[in-house]
Amino acid sequence: MYLNCHTYYSLRYGAFSEIELLELAQQNQVTQLALTDINNTSAGLNFVRKAREYNIKPILGIDFRNGVNPCFIGIAKDNEGYQELNAYLSEHLHEEKPIPDRAPRFRKAYVIYPFETVMLTEQSEFSEHEFIGVSIADLRRLPFSRLIAYKDRLVVRQPVTFRNRRDFNAHRLLRAIDNNVLLSKLPQEEVGNEEEKMFPVANLAAAYSQYPFILENTEQLMQSCSIHFDFSKQRKPQNLKSYNSTTEEDEQMIERLCYQGMPYRYKNPDQTIHDRLKKELELIKEKGFVSYFLINWDIAREARRRGFYYVGRGSGANSIVAYLLRITDVDPIELDLYFERFINLFRANPPDFDIDFSWRDRDAITQYIFERFEHVALLGTYVTFKERGIIRELGKVFGLPKSEIDFLCEGHYSASDLDEVSSLVLKYGRLIRNMPNYLSIHAGGILISERPLHYFSSTHLPPKGFPTTQFDMVIAEDVGLYKFDILGQRGLAKIKETLHILSYNKPVEFAKVDIHDIRTFKKDPNINNLIKTAQCMGCFYVESPAMRMLLKKLQVDNYLGLVAASSIIRPGVAKSGMMREYILRHRNEGRAEKEAHPVMLDIMPDTYGVMVYQEDVIKVAHYFADLTLGEADVLRRGMSGKFRSREEFQKVKDKFISNCRKKGYEDKLIFEIWNQVASFAGYAFAKGHSASYAVESYQSLFLRAYYPLEYMVAVLNNGGGFYRSEFYVHEARMLGAGIHAPCINKSEAANCIYGTDIYLGFMYLKELESRVMERILSARQKEGPFSSLEDFLDRVSVSAEQLSILIRIDAFRFTGINKHRLLWQAHLLISKDLLPDHPKLFPPERNNFKIPKLYTTDLETAFTQLELLGFCLRSPFDLLATPPVNKNGCHSLPEYLDRYIDIYGYLVTVKNTNTHSGKRMHFATLVDQFGEVFDTVLFPPVAAKYHFRGRGIYRFYGKVVSEFGFLSIEVLKMQKQDYIPDPRYAEMKTATRRLPERGRNIKKSNAEAGPA
Structure with a gap:
């Protein structure tokens, strides 16, 4: 009798799961009910899967709404009707169209209009598939309304959204989060009716006893509905059944491709190889996985055609078939890969293939898959409410200031120290913990189905622009949809x-x-x-x-x-x-x-x-x-x-x-x-x-071994890796590169290399606007290098602030003019009245201004680089207020084995971890004053006493130890070292201080250079 049930997949509205809905129905002697989440079908498949365990007949539908305003409820007669509803909702989600008040004429689905909606629209004609839903609250108005005349169109519509007051409180919090308002300011019309609850069937029947025709209509409607998905162990895959027209063609094709690929992989294939191939092909055919392999082959072939690099991995990499089809480059014979991990008769799902592409190529290959195959969608996932996210969202809902929200997020507090509002945030946060917050995209999963994917769920359209299912990978596998993993990596x-x-x-x-x-x-x-x-x-x-x-x-x-x-x-x-x-x-x-x-x-x-x-x-x-x-x-x-x-x-x-x-x-x-x-x-x-x-x-190691500078430039241009960019710059210097700050005539947006000289890209100038970069590169491409500051200003529209960034980083050093002098010239040359984007029809006349003699110190340059790039292009040890008192470095560790060492290090990275007893400890990697890397460990007693305070140089005292030949330092004492005051803001006598001779030479030898 319940045709309008919601779960927490009615996002930021519902308050409990589909399993809890089934448990609730069982408690109330309900034997059939319809799941109709608001503009969402995420719970549908699992609802059907689990319903049998509760002896409940599942019915699927959708509660179509604009925001919280109900339009109508669609109830699927069967799987085809469910597909109709999903397609209809998907169209509106993809195109962001509002749901109309009147439903289309579905072939295999019923439509139920809420009593109130019909009364407001004065709708008078109803098709055979259309009904009017009457809630318990509507019964008192029914005898006095015109709708009492539509006896054959009236059905029970008692919405189920809450089980108790706790659910209703959670609902109000979710609505406030969704509307981004204080709980006290939440509009009443954004909140559901607290009476939207489930009652025992007998009580529900009693409530409608004066109108038996409503109960009869409802029963007839529900009896005519039947939905089925196969979740048995013997289920057949729902993926595309055949790559070609028939299964027979597929089987012939995969065998032909394997033998065509044999000479490329094996010059002299022995019997072991032929036996392994025969065994694999027989099992792949028997399990019905041939099309799965051929689709992966198609993707890999297209990647090679386009010159895209890829890596095929996963359990499928244990397969000689995948090796011969060039899906993977892993030889299972050479590595003696375990065949049964790849496939066996008892395995229901096909082997995993994770195909990695460059992050730059991945979208193109995804687009190809959507164009190449008919029924394709990205696989969805759910982002749930977790601890910090809950605190941030509810902190705003309860009106906490940002500082207090940040304090709660850090978690370093005692409950007794919190005020009443902070305590409420934590208390009510438990109500929504682990509920789905919004739909997202699986890291790389793509579904290619035999049927339209709307047969299984609606799809939404995230910013990437590809249709995405509203269910996740777990239920996809349960129903027989096996994903293709197309992943991006740098x-x-x-x-x-x-x-x-x-x-x-x-x-x-x-x-x-x-x-x-x-x-x-x-x-x-x-x-x-x-x-x-x-x-x-x-x-x-x-x-x-x-x-x-x-x-x-x-x-x-x-x-x-x-x-x-x-x-x-x-x-x-x-x-x-x-x-x-x-x-x-x-x-x-x-x-x-x-x-x-x-x-x-x-x-x-x-x-x-x-x-x-x-x-x-x-x-x-x-x-x-x-x-x-x-x-x-x-x-x-x-x-x-x-x-x-x-x-x-x-x-x-x-x-x-x-x-x-x-x-x-x-x-x-x-x-x-x-x-x-x-x-x-x-x-x-x-x-x-x-x-x-x-x-x-x-x-990667081949390129690093033989083309190290080119490889480091590529590393930097693709987001680095485990470490910050400055350490790859440092590594390039250690490998023999000359490192140069951005230059107007030499640099690109990304880093570039000329011989052994690496010029940093404009992208490192955090405050430089992308449009200014584009103008510089465009002007240089059209008319060649710039000859002077004046020439630059004649050809590039730029504001005084943006030009100042370029001058301060010394991007005009090719002019041979001191950058302070250039800053004066820029100030005098750029008219305050001329907008930077204003086109110049003719080069303006320039006056010759007299500017006092100015100079720049090496220290000032280093601090300017630190500000604008995030790191300086010389050793940070040159910036120490007190120079190191010793020459100890990584090279010193062997002679100090089992002894104590005093050493300085520039912090690269810290890993914080907990012991089995929950105590904090640290592993830190650092660069010494000669540019070499060494490692330290701070055990709990030391970690409790000393803390890393951000990037910089630290002085350590500790014992050099060896574990299996790996040398590290067990730290006993640690102190962060001070840099000299920034000379750009210090007193003049400090500003004019010169670097010692050891630090003035820009092109140091590798042995002397520290991290950039």
Whole structure:
């Protein structure tokens, strides 16, 4: 009898989930009800999936509204009707059109107009599919209204939005957030009726007892509705069934493409390769995944045609079919990738393919997919209300000032110290925690369906401009829709841009480069030495302090070692304590045989019996605990963090333990192994995935080894990486580059290189307007370089403020005129009466002004760079008020091993973490006064006493320690060092102070240069 039920997917309106709605219905003896969220269908599929568990017949519909103003309710007769409703809503969401008062003539859907709406519009004619909804509140007006005459059109419309007063309070908060107003100023018309509740069926029938025809009409309507989606284990994929016209054509095509690709991948394929290919093809065909592979092949082929670099990874990278189709560059035979991780008979979903593209190319390939295939949409996701977001939103709703909101967000307070309003924010915040706030886009998921995607849900149109489903990846998989992951990353853009730079900076060498020659790269001693010594700044996935530390500890000097390291660094292995054990077994011959269980060592000999990869979960479950491959896959999916049935997962866990006990293993061993499995939750990489990452790392390392300056420019132009831009500038200097501030005649918007000279781009001038950049580059392109400040002003419209930025950064240094003198000239030359955008028909006449002799100090230049660029182009150690009292640096650590050292370092990055007991500690990476990197650790007692206070130079006193050959400093004392006062604002005698001789030379040797 309930045809108008809302969940919290009626965004910023509803107050509880679709599961709670079903629980509520069960409590009230309701056996059928319609879910009709407001302009949203996010909950529809899961509502249908779960309804059977509550013995409730699900009906789907949509509550069409303009804001909170109801227009009509659409109720789907069947799946086709649901598709009609979804298409209609999507059209209005995409085009941002208001919903009309009168519904269209749906073929397979009913329309219910609210009683009040019909009364206001005086609608008098109703089609066969149209009804008038009467709520309990409307019953007292019904006998006196003209609508009593429409007996065959009247149905029960008792909205269900709240369960209790708590829900209503949450609703009011959500409405205030949505309207961006104080709770006290929330208009009453923006709030729902508190009586929109569910009553037991008997009570509802009693309320309408005087009008039995309303109950009969409602029952007939609901009985005529039937919605079904297949969520069974035997469900068929809903993806595009065939790439070609028929399945048979697909099967012939995939086999043909694999054998065509054989010579490219294998010069002399042996029987092992042919057997693996045959086995894979048989399973792919049997499981109905052929079109899935061919679509990925199509995407990869188009990328190559356009010259887009890509990396294919995920469990699909374990596949020889994917390797032959060039979806991935990972050879499963070379790496002995576990076949059952890729696919097995018990696996319902196809293997994952994550295809990474340059962040610059990703939108183009997405556009291609939408144009190439018919039924396409991006996959949606939900952004939920989390702690800080709740505090910020409710802080505004309750009228807290920003300073108090910030204080609450920081979390450093005692509840007893809070005033009443702050306490209310925290109290009521619990009402909306984890509710969906708004719809967003999955990081890379794209759905390509056999049916129109409106068969499953409505779509909305986010700013990217591609239709996006209103449901997420979990329910998509449940219903048989498997995503294609098209992801963007900056590492590939760095590789592509480096090659572009080489094409004009070193064209002869560029012609010799084959960036896909991974076989050669793997054997290159120069590349492998970079890995072993952790000289990986800017290189994909191997540049972080933690990875640099791991590479040194493992003494990695080959591809397979890097593949393992790429997965060992993940939190799953580290959390289980097996990262340290892996290092010990790697470095100490015989330890694996001594410490590892024989079965574990037999299963995973390459990783010394330690679980490193995601497929190791399957191996251990299958061989150690005797689970079937199907049960092992349940376990693997449970570990991934996106598994749906926790009950099924618990059963498999229980069987894991039970089987191990039957095999005679001791509980201590069983739970030790289980804890290792459990620690993989959401973190483990498939081996093929790690191998794909390692391939890209080798490509990056090749460029860094042989074309380091070009590569660093590309790194800077693509957003850097793990570190701030200044440290990539510093690295380029250490590699032999001359670093130059932005120049009017040499610089571009991004960084550029001429030989070994790198000119920083205008993009680093934070206050320089993009339109000014465009004018400078356009004028230079049309008429060549600028000859003087006057020439510049004749050709470029610019305000005095914008010109001042360029002069202060010394962008006119080619003139040979001191920048203070140029600032005077600019002030005198730019007419205050002339708007900067005013076109100049003729060059104005210039007067020769007499300007006093001026000069600029090196220190003043450094502080100006610090202000305008965010970093200075010389060593920050030159800016210290008190110069370092010693020459200790990274090179000194070996001689101080197990002794105490006094050392200075410029802060690169800090990782704050907690011990198992919850105490704070810090890992910090710094650059010494000679430009070399070193690492420190502040254990909890020291971290409680000393704090890092932003970027700058710190002086440390601590003990040099070694762990597996990796040297670091356990800090005992720390003090931030002061810079000299900014000479631009200090007294004249301070301003005229010159740098000591060690700091005046702009072009320092690499040994002397500090970070830029």
